Amino acid sequence: MTAVDPIPAPTTAWLLPEYADELADVLAQRRSRLWQLTSPGELAAWALAEPEPAPLDPGPAAFEGDWTDGLDGTQQAAWALAGWVTRMTVPEAAATAGRHWLLSQVDQGGAPLLRLTVGVLETFGVLEDGAEVWLRVLAAPLDSAVDAGALDEEEWERRGVELARDGTRTLAEDKYLLRCPDIRTAQWLLRQPPVMAGARMLNGWVAAGPFPFKSRYRPEIAARAWLAAETLLAAESPAAPIGGQGFDRPYTGSAVPAELPAQRSFDAAAYRAGVNEHDRLCRALVDHLAASGLRVGAGLAGVNVDLAWRDTEGRQFIAEVKSVVGGNEVEQLRLGLGQVLEYRHRLATLGMWVTPVLVVSRCTDRAWPAICGDSHVILLQGERASDWTAALTEGRDPTPVLVIDEAEA
Numbered sequence: 001m002t003a004v005d006p007i008p009a010p011t012t013a014w015l016l017p018e019y020a021d022e023l024a025d026v027l028a029q030r031r032s033r034l035w036q037l038t039s040p041g042e043l044a045a046w047a048l049a050e051p052e053p054a055p056l057d058p059g060p061a062a063f064e065g066d067w068t069d070g071l072d073g074t075q076q077a078a079w080a081l082a083g084w085v086t087r088m089t090v091p092e093a094a095a096t097a098g099r100h101w102l103l104s105q106v107d108q109g110g111a112p113l114l115r116l117t118v119g120v121l122e123t124f125g126v127l128e129d130g131a132e133v134w135l136r137v138l139a140a141p142l143d144s145a146v147d148a149g150a151l152d153e154e155e156w157e158r159r160g161v162e163l164a165r166d167g168t169r170t171l172a173e174d175k176y177l178l179r180c181p182d183i184r185t186a187q188w189l190l191r192q193p194p195v196m197a198g199a200r201m202l203n204g205w206v207a208a209g210p211f212p213f214k215s216r217y218r219p220e221i222a223a224r225a226w227l228a229a230e231t232l233l234a235a236e237s238p239a240a241p242i243g244g245q246g247f248d249r250p251y252t253g254s255a256v257p258a259e260l261p262a263q264r265s266f267d268a269a270a271y272r273a274g275v276n277e278h279d280r281l282c283r284a285l286v287d288h289l290a291a292s293g294l295r296v297g298a299g300l301a302g303v304n305v306d307l308a309w310r311d312t313e314g315r316q317f318i319a320e321v322k323s324v325v326g327g328n329e330v331e332q333l334r335l336g337l338g339q340v341l342e343y344r345h346r347l348a349t350l351g352m353w354v355t356p357v358l359v360v361s362r363c364t365d366r367a368w369p370a371i372c373g374d375s376h377v378i379l380l381q382g383e384r385a386s387d388w389t390a391a392l393t394e395g396r397d398p399t400p401v402l403v404i405d406e407a408e409a
Contacts (some may be wrong), residue, residue, distance in 0.1 A: 137198030247297025
């Protein structure tokens with residue numbers, strides 16, 4: 001959930017003025033209890049307005065306890081996305097839960113599926129293991145965006161987004177089925193204005209129709225996802241105060257204190273060597289990333305990480321740097337891994353999804369890259385710039401650890 005990709009600047013070149021009127025006319029022909037909460041004209045205007053989520057309070061139901069209990073990072077990301085889609089794309093969502101829509105957890109024999117059903121149509125689904133996300137949207141906004149050149153089909157293909165005409169009986173010729181390979185891609189896709197408009201228009205249309213599945217509504221599922229969505233909403237408003245650069249403050253380096261502890265067991269020379277090596281490694285990574293135009297700082301959202309930055313695609317990284325001097329390699333690796341995992345967890349509770357990196361002077365034990373990989377942590381060692389570039393580039397997006405780490409790092 002991540003740094004989350006920024007919402008694109010709205011473009012209306014594809015947005016035909018008659019869309020709202022046509023949708024309002026179609027909705028006005030439907031007899032629905034939804035009109036006790038809104039009107040056809042208001043719903044049509046909502047569908048095409050700049051999207052805002054339904055507020056956290058009131059929610060569709062009360063939820064006792066911590067919504068993250070029992071869920072690993074990827075599962076938390078899936079629940080967050082399901083709640084976010086519900087709060088962004090279902091009209092009058094809080095008041096209509098269980099009467100016009102439901103969110104269900106379906107056991108398919110593998111990873112459970114979180115599925116949003118609006119009216120008679122299943123409009124969204126995400127596997128809890130993050131392996132696939134699908135979404136149904138009204139076709140007209142996407143077709144118009146393609147004609148206006150406001151939709152980059154090559155970028156969709158590069159990210160692995162599949163687009164096909166949807167063949168379900170409801171609006172059979174008028175909608176698309178979109179498939180994404182992972183949660184982060186789905187987040188990016190849903191922040192494209194034509195896609196969001198298509199999702200809202202379709203959900204508005206079917207929400208005004210019959211809803212035959214009231215007996216399947218489980219309020220605790222809706223409430224859990226509703227709360228989970230706050231992780232994505234928090235990630236859209238970065239806590240870093242320096243212009244959203246992905247860190248709290250510039251990196252100023254570390255220094256040996258003028259007076260060191262006067263303990264018999266304290267090795268002042270080793271301490272000085274460790275501090276200097278730590279600073280040298282930090283500056284090496286800062287310079288390495290600066291060569292690619294990336295700004296690096298220290299701290300993130302009040303968590304005291306050694307280094308933090310965002311890459312050109314908006315992914316948020318944090319790094320714990322450990323100097324290896326003398327015979328302390330294993331101790332430093334263990335300590336560094338524990339610290340960066342702690343920092344990732346603390347940031348995840350703030351709704352910030354990060355890719356963790358452990359930087360060490362050297363690593364002679366060949367097991368450690370796999371040990372770090374098992375925890376979705378990128379291991380950088382020495383100062384081999386080409387190795388660093390490959391590791392940071394090829395490390396996959398974080399799976400929201402809640403961040404939300406967001407897939408594998």
